[in-house]
Amino acid sequence: MPASEQAEVTGQVRSIFFQNPTNFFKIILLHIEKISVAWDDDDIVVTGTFGEVKQDDTLKCVGHLVNHPKYGHQFAADRYEKETPTSKAGLIEYLSEKQFKGIGPKTAERIVDRLGTDAITKIVKDPNVLAGVGLAKTVRDDFVDALKRTYGMERVMLQLNAWGVRASLASTIYQRYQEATLEKLGENPYRLVTDVMGVSFRRADSIALSLEIGPTDSRRLQCAITAAFAQLNNDEGAIYTNAELLLRVAEHILSGGVMSPLPTLPELANVLTQMVQDKTVISESGRLYLASYYEAEWQIASGLHTLSTAPLKPKLTMTKVKKTVLAAAKQLHIAYDDSQVAALTTALTQPVFLLTGGPGTGKTTVIRGLIAAYAELHQVSLDPKDYTETPFPIQLAAPTGRAAKRMTELTGLPAGTIHRLLGLTGRDRSEMFKEPGPLTAKLIIIDEMSMVDMFLFRQLVRAVTPGTQLVLVGDKDQLPSVGPGQIFADLLNSGVLPAAYLTKIHRQAAGSSIVALAHTINEGDTPPELFKNQADRSFFAVSAGQVPEVIGQIVTRAHLKGFTPMDIQILAPMYRGPAGVNHLNEVVQEILNPSTPDNTKEIVVGINHYRIGDKVLQLVNDPERNVFNGEIGRITAITPAKQDKQHRDRMTVAFDETEVDYGRGDFNHIAMAYATSIHKAQGSEFPLVILPVVHEYGRMLERNLLYTAITRAERLLIMVGEEVAVRRAIETPGAKRTTTLPQRLQQQFGAVSKEDEPANPSTEPAEISQAPAPPLTYKMILQHVIDPMIGMAHVTPQDFMVQDDDKEG
Numbered sequence: 031m032p033a034s035e036q037a038e039v040t041g042q043v044r045s046i047f048f049q050n051p052t053n054f055f056k057i058i059l060l061h062i063e064k065i066s067v068a069w070d071d072d073d074i075v076v077t078g079t080f081g082e083v084k085q086d087d088t089l090k091c092v093g094h095l096v097n098h099p100k101y102g103h104q105f106a107a108d109r110y111e112k113e114t115p116t117s118k119a120g121l122i123e124y125l126s127e128k129q130f131k132g133i134g135p136k137t138a139e140r141i142v143d144r145l146g147t148d149a150i151t152k153i154v155k156d157p158n159v160l161a162g163v164g165l166a167k168t169v170r171d172d173f174v175d176a177l178k179r180t181y182g183m184e185r186v187m188l189q190l191n192a193w194g195v196r197a198s199l200a201s202t203i204y205q206r207y208q209e210a211t212l213e214k215l216g217e218n219p220y221r222l223v224t225d226v227m228g229v230s231f232r233r234a235d236s237i238a239l240s241l242e243i244g245p246t247d248s249r250r251l252q253c254a255i256t257a258a259f260a261q262l263n264n265d266e267g268a269i270y271t272n273a274e275l276l277l278r279v280a281e282h283i284l285s286g287g288v289m290s291p292l293p294t295l296p297e298l299a300n301v302l303t304q305m306v307q308d309k310t311v312i313s314e315s316g317r318l319y320l321a322s323y324y325e326a327e328w329q330i331a332s333g334l335h336t337l338s339t340a341p342l343k344p345k346l347t348m349t350k351v352k353k354t355v356l357a358a359a360k361q362l363h364i365a366y367d368d369s370q371v372a373a374l375t376t377a378l379t380q381p382v383f384l385l386t387g388g389p390g391t392g393k394t395t396v397i398r399g400l401i402a403a404y405a406e407l408h409q410v411s412l413d414p415k416d417y418t419e420t421p422f423p424i425q426l427a428a429p430t431g432r433a434a435k436r437m438t439e440l441t442g443l444p445a446g447t448i449h450r451l452l453g454l455t456g457r458d459r460s461e462m463f464k465e466p467g468p469l470t471a472k473l474i475i476i477d478e479m480s481m482v483d484m485f486l487f488r489q490l491v492r493a494v495t496p497g498t499q500l501v502l503v504g505d506k507d508q509l510p511s512v513g514p515g516q517i518f519a520d521l522l523n524s525g526v527l528p529a530a531y532l533t534k535i536h537r538q539a540a541g542s543s544i545v546a547l548a549h550t551i552n553e554g555d556t557p558p559e560l561f562k563n564q565a566d567r568s569f570f571a572v573s574a575g576q577v578p579e580v581i582g583q584i585v586t587r588a589h590l591k592g593f594t595p596m597d598i599q600i601l602a603p604m605y606r607g608p609a610g611v612n613h614l615n616e617v618v619q620e621i622l623n624p625s626t627p628d629n630t631k632e633i634v635v636g637i638n639h640y641r642i643g644d645k646v647l648q649l650v651n652d653p654e655r656n657v658f659n660g661e662i663g664r665i666t667a668i669t670p671a672k673q674d675k676q677h678r679d680r681m682t683v684a685f686d687e688t689e690v691d692y693g694r695g696d697f698n699h700i701a702m703a704y705a706t707s708i709h710k711a712q713g714s715e716f717p718l719v720i721l722p723v724v725h726e727y728g729r730m731l732e733r734n735l736l737y738t739a740i741t742r743a744e745r746l747l748i749m750v751g752e753e754v755a756v757r758r759a760i761e762t763p764g765a766k767r768t769t770t771l772p773q774r775l776q777q778q779f780g781a782v783s784k785e786d787e788p789a790n791p792s793t794e795p796a797e798i799s800q801a802p803a804p805p806l807t808y809k810m811i812l813q814h815v816i817d818p819m820i821g822m823a824h825v826t827p828q829d830f831m832v833q834d835d836d837k838e839g
């Protein structure tokens with residue numbers, strides 16, 4: 031039968047081979063009572079996500095047969111139903127199970143005699159019905175708790191199943207809301223879209239349909255508008271948008287739902303106006319923000335203002351600072367150029383300081399001088415051994431583990447990720463909305479600032495104690511952060527914070543032309559010798575279709591010349607297509623780590639066939655296991671479930687500093703890494719970078735993308751592709767993200783010019799801000815009739831700067 035055909039199997043659980051306690055994934059052996067497809071055995075292995083299941087339970091599973099490459103045919107259940115005991119004998123047997131401590135068959139019988147076959151429902155509803163059964167208080171309390179837990183979960187899983195939610199998602203939803211799941215979803219099933227990763231609008235919409243929520247229900251339209259914001263925030267990094275674009279995206283999202291007819295534009299616009307009045311959306315001069323984004327901008331601006339105006343102790347004289355800088359330069363044997371000296375003296379005397387420059391302009395060299403001079407001026411030891419009891423007074427951090435490690439290598443001091451500095455796990459979105467603990471260091475230096483997004487930076491600013499010196503270092507022309515905003519560029523553009531722009535290139539090793547090339551491209555120029563081979567870079571002119579083969583040849587030759595898989599990095603901007611990351615990974619894996627008679631163990635995850643020796647990339651921060659987003663490691667061990675005592679697929683990956691075990695539940699934390707996206711390579715450098723550039727990359731062909739990719743190459747750069755695509759990328763400046771942080775900063779620092787000034791709501795004429803929301807038509811919206819200040823009467827930005835601990839998203 032075709033693998034995708036829907037099938038049903040009912041049977042009794044013979045044994046449970048494996049269960050993952052964290053995500054309810056189970057592998058079960060079922061003794062078949064009934065099966066809807068041809069099957070010539072009495073038993074079948076069923077995999078899927080199940081609630082509480084035990085031996086002898088009868089399950090009806092809906093799913094499809096799959097042919098597992100290692101385990102052969104088995105049944106993948108998308109949903110299931112469990113027969114609950116309805117007979118008296120069945121219920122007594124169920125209640126006497128060992129999960130209900132202290133309840134034996136006798137007691138169970140007494141309970142069922144007294145309360146009938148719907149005893150469970152009665153007890154869960156009102157535990158007092160157990161009075162008179164003769165249970166000791168502790169036994170009774172434990173019994174009620176266990177019953178609520180198992181019964182609650184079972185009920186939730188069954189209901190979600192009935193709504194068509196696949197079992198794996200059902201378990202994630204249950205983990206989020208626990209026993210309150212059905213109540214919460216009954217109130218508003220659309221909350222799933224914001225609360226639970228992986229729930230689409232369409233999925234929530236189909237649950238809403240089962241709950242008889244109508245197509246123009248305000249909860250539905252609000253969800254579509256919020257999802258439209260999320261799409262613009264995440265896909266374009268935008269902080270605000272306008273009504274027209276927002277409503278168009280919301281309409282598109284609604285058209286992907288399961289209900290009809292589509293709401294009219296005025297209906298949708300009225301809900302948006304209501305959201306503005308409720309202040310879940312902030313409207314300002316024609317710009318629309320989700321409230322949390324609006325707040326974050328103001329909090330960053332006000333936080334930086336507080337830090338910038340806090341007095342530094344002790345006060346240092348300029349003469350002393352300059353003298354110390356000279357001494358530090360001597361000690362480090364560096365002749366700092368004038369702009370570097372100016373950067374050092376400002377950094378040492380200002381509470382907040384920005385340092386930017388392209389590759390090889392000496393940013394790290396300035397950081398080294400800064401640390402040495404700071405230590406001298408403040409008489410602090412730089413020996414970590416002196417800080418066994420107290421924290422190190424200088425804190426170095428970067429957005430990725432690789433970048434932090436590089437800071438340590440170049441400065442000799444401990445450095446960590448910003449997440450670790452702030453005690454963030456990176457797993458739970460709500461932690462970005464809680465007050466972070468104060469940081470104790472007196473000098474904090476953050477590198478690779480261009481990668482830091484708005485919410486992470488907001489947490490950093492909130493955590494820094496006034497009186498601390500904060501130095502933010504980066505290359506403003508690199509790709510902006512993956513998350514929303516363009517913080518570093520905005521801080522520089524605001525013009526209100528002391529900053530140094532380093533322009534002189536110091537890394538001019540003989541025969542090295544990559545750094546100079548990067549600088550020229552960054553200016554928007556195509557250097558005439560770009561397509562001619564140099565000692566350290568070359569260009570192979572080929573079409574997109576030839577890219578994989580040519581890259582294969584280059585990798586083969588580089589490998590023969592002694593480059594290890596870790597040295598060679600292929601960077602591409604997209605995942606799909608012949609010249610995309612996915613296909614290039616397949617091609618290069620077959621060259622560098624093919625399947626051989628000695629290397630037969632494989633674990634298949636999606637399109638990847640992982641083998642021992644494969645190069646993989648960590649995709650999420652995992653501070654508990656000391657491995658962070660962007661780190662690259664190699665698989666050192668693989669245990670397929672068949673060979674594992676607990677029937678679990680397992681992999682071990684060795685990173686620079688740690689070895690990490692992965693199970694099926696967290697295989698999505700890693701990806702194959704012979705080729706990676708350019709975004710994922712930010713903050714890392716590699717001896718040999720192979721960079722395909724072809725017109726198939728379309729909209730991705732932008733200058734800052736190319737610039738970022740080229741600056742990842744330490745020693746050798748090999749470009750493969752089409753001249754015209756390279757020229758197009760150089761001529762296309764990266765799109766600006768819509769943000770208002772520069773204006774916020776200017777206003778906080780009192781440097782705002784009248785025409786830039788964000789409108790001050792309190793001075794708006796009362797009749798505008800209090801006017802009832804007019805019914806909106808498409809034409810009116812196109813003319814931007816959504817009153818920019820609707821709902822903003824007597825609201826000031828400061829209203830958004832106070833406690834927001836309990837707000838999310």
Ligand SMILES: Nc1ncnc2c1ncn2[C@@H]1O[C@H](COP(=O)(O)OP(=O)(O)OP(=O)(O)O)[C@@H](O)[C@H]1O
Nearest residue numbers: 365366367388389390391392393394395396536537
């Ligand atoms: N004033 C200087 N005199 C001589 N050499 C310098 C000077 N400043 C920096 N260098 C040298 O230039 C090279 C690049 O400097 P550095 O690594 O600090 O630049 P960077 O801006 O941090 O570069 P990247 O962003 O690529 O890491 C280093 O070898 C450094 O020693």
